[in-house]
Amino acid sequence: MNHGGTGTISGENLLFLTDEQLRKGIEAMFFAYRGFTADPDRILAEHGYGRAHHRALHFVNRTHGTTVNNLLSVLGVTKQSLNRVLRTLIEDGLVESRVGRTDRRERNLYLTEAGQTLERKLSEAQRERMRAAYRIAGPQAVAGFRQVLEAMMDDEIRRQYLALKERR
Amino acid sequence: MNHGGTGTISGENLLFLTDEQLRKGIEAMFFAYRGFTADPDRILAEHGYGRAHHRALHFVNRTHGTTVNNLLSVLGVTKQSLNRVLRTLIEDGLVESRVGRTDRRERNLYLTEAGQTLERKLSEAQRERMRAAYRIAGPQAVAGFRQVLEAMMDDEIRRQYLALKERR
DNA sequence: TTGGAATGTCAACAAGACTGACATAAAATA
DNA sequence: TATTTTATGTCAGTCTTGTTGACATTCCAA
Known part of the structure; x- marks a missing residue:
C-alpha cells in the first residue's frame, strides 16, 4: 500500500492518486458542504425559507433582470419547482417580476429593496465563513x-x- | 476596486480577500457539489435509492459495526430520518443489523456482500470523477x-x- | 428494585424535488 | 393570415428526506 503524502516532487503524481487520498477528498467535500450551507440555513429558517429560496435570491441578484428560463438552466431544477419558490418570494415582496420589453412572454426578475437586504445578509454570512477558511488556508x-x-x-x-x- | 489575481507573493493576503474572490469560491462550491453527486445519483436512481442511502452505505462501510447513534452524529440527521433509510437497506439485504453484544440496546451495522457491491459501484464512480479532477488540477x-x-x-x-x- | 437515560422504532407531517397535463400569451414561421 | 413553437405559469400527484411526537426496550445507578 502506498504512502499518502501530498508531496509536490514530480514523479509522485501517480502514487498520489490512491483510493485513500480520493476518499479523504470525498469526505472532506461532504462535511465541508454542510459548513458551507450552515450559516445561511439558520438565517433562512428564521424567515421561513429554505435553501431553494437562497439559491433563487443569489442568482437573481447576480444577474439582474434574468429570465425564468435562464434561472432554470443555472439552478438545474424544473420550472414547477422553481416557480413555487419564486412565487412565494414575489408574494413576500422580495423579488419583482416584470414583463419583458422586447419579448413580452419573458419575465425579467429583480430583487426589491427587501430582497437585496436579505440576500446581503445571507451572502455576508456565507462569505464570512469562506473568508475565514481562505485566511486559514x-x-x-x-x-x-x-x-x-x-x-x-x-x-x-x-x-x-x-x-x-x-x-x- | 482591487484586482483579483491569486498571487502568492506575501503582502497580497489582504487584497486577495475581495468579495469578488469570495463569491467565485461560493459559486464554485455550489456548482462543483452538483458534479460531485451527479454520478452516484444516476446509479442510485437505477436502484430506486437516493443520496441518503449512499451516505448510509458509505459510512457503514467506512466504520464496520458502527452503531446507529454513531452514524447519526456523523450524518447530522435525526434518528427517525436515518432509520427509514436504514430499514429499506436492511429489508433489501444490503445492510445487516446485529444486536450489540455488550449493550443490547445498540445495533451494530455491517454491509452484506450485496451492500459492499453497491457501495463499491457508487464510490468508484465518485472516485473516478475526483481522480480526474485531481489529475487536471x-x-x-x-x-x-x-x-x-x-x-x-x-x-x-x-x-x-x-x-x-x-x-x- | 425502580426510575431515569440511552437506544431504536413507528406514525404523521412538511419542504422541495419530480413528472404529466394543460392554459395563455407572444413570437416565429409556413 | 393561419399555424406552430416558445416562454411562462398552474394544478395535481408522487417521491425522497428531513422534521416532531409518542412509545418500547434495555441498561444503569440511586
Whole structure:
C-alpha cells in the first residue's frame, strides 16, 4: 500500500492518486458542504425559507433582470419547482417580476429593496465563513481549491460557471 | 476596486480577500457539489435509492459495526430520518443489523456482500470523477483544496472528520 | 428494585424535488 | 393570415428526506 503524502516532487503524481487520498477528498467535500450551507440555513429558517429560496435570491441578484428560463438552466431544477419558490418570494415582496420589453412572454426578475437586504445578509454570512477558511488556508491553497472544484463540474455547468464568473 | 489575481507573493493576503474572490469560491462550491453527486445519483436512481442511502452505505462501510447513534452524529440527521433509510437497506439485504453484544440496546451495522457491491459501484464512480479532477488540477492544488475544505467545516464536524480520516 | 437515560422504532407531517397535463400569451414561421 | 413553437405559469400527484411526537426496550445507578 502506498504512502499518502501530498508531496509536490514530480514523479509522485501517480502514487498520489490512491483510493485513500480520493476518499479523504470525498469526505472532506461532504462535511465541508454542510459548513458551507450552515450559516445561511439558520438565517433562512428564521424567515421561513429554505435553501431553494437562497439559491433563487443569489442568482437573481447576480444577474439582474434574468429570465425564468435562464434561472432554470443555472439552478438545474424544473420550472414547477422553481416557480413555487419564486412565487412565494414575489408574494413576500422580495423579488419583482416584470414583463419583458422586447419579448413580452419573458419575465425579467429583480430583487426589491427587501430582497437585496436579505440576500446581503445571507451572502455576508456565507462569505464570512469562506473568508475565514481562505485566511486559514492561505492564497496558494485557495487557488488550488478553485482549480479542483472547477475540474469537478459537469462540462455544461462549468461553461455556465465560467460565463458567470467573468461578468461585471 | 482591487484586482483579483491569486498571487502568492506575501503582502497580497489582504487584497486577495475581495468579495469578488469570495463569491467565485461560493459559486464554485455550489456548482462543483452538483458534479460531485451527479454520478452516484444516476446509479442510485437505477436502484430506486437516493443520496441518503449512499451516505448510509458509505459510512457503514467506512466504520464496520458502527452503531446507529454513531452514524447519526456523523450524518447530522435525526434518528427517525436515518432509520427509514436504514430499514429499506436492511429489508433489501444490503445492510445487516446485529444486536450489540455488550449493550443490547445498540445495533451494530455491517454491509452484506450485496451492500459492499453497491457501495463499491457508487464510490468508484465518485472516485473516478475526483481522480480526474485531481489529475487536471495537480498535486499542489489538491493539497490546497483539502486545506480550504477542512477550514470550512464546523468545529465539531471537523473533529469527527479528522478522527475518521486517521482510521485504518 | 425502580426510575431515569440511552437506544431504536413507528406514525404523521412538511419542504422541495419530480413528472404529466394543460392554459395563455407572444413570437416565429409556413 | 393561419399555424406552430416558445416562454411562462398552474394544478395535481408522487417521491425522497428531513422534521416532531409518542412509545418500547434495555441498561444503569440511586
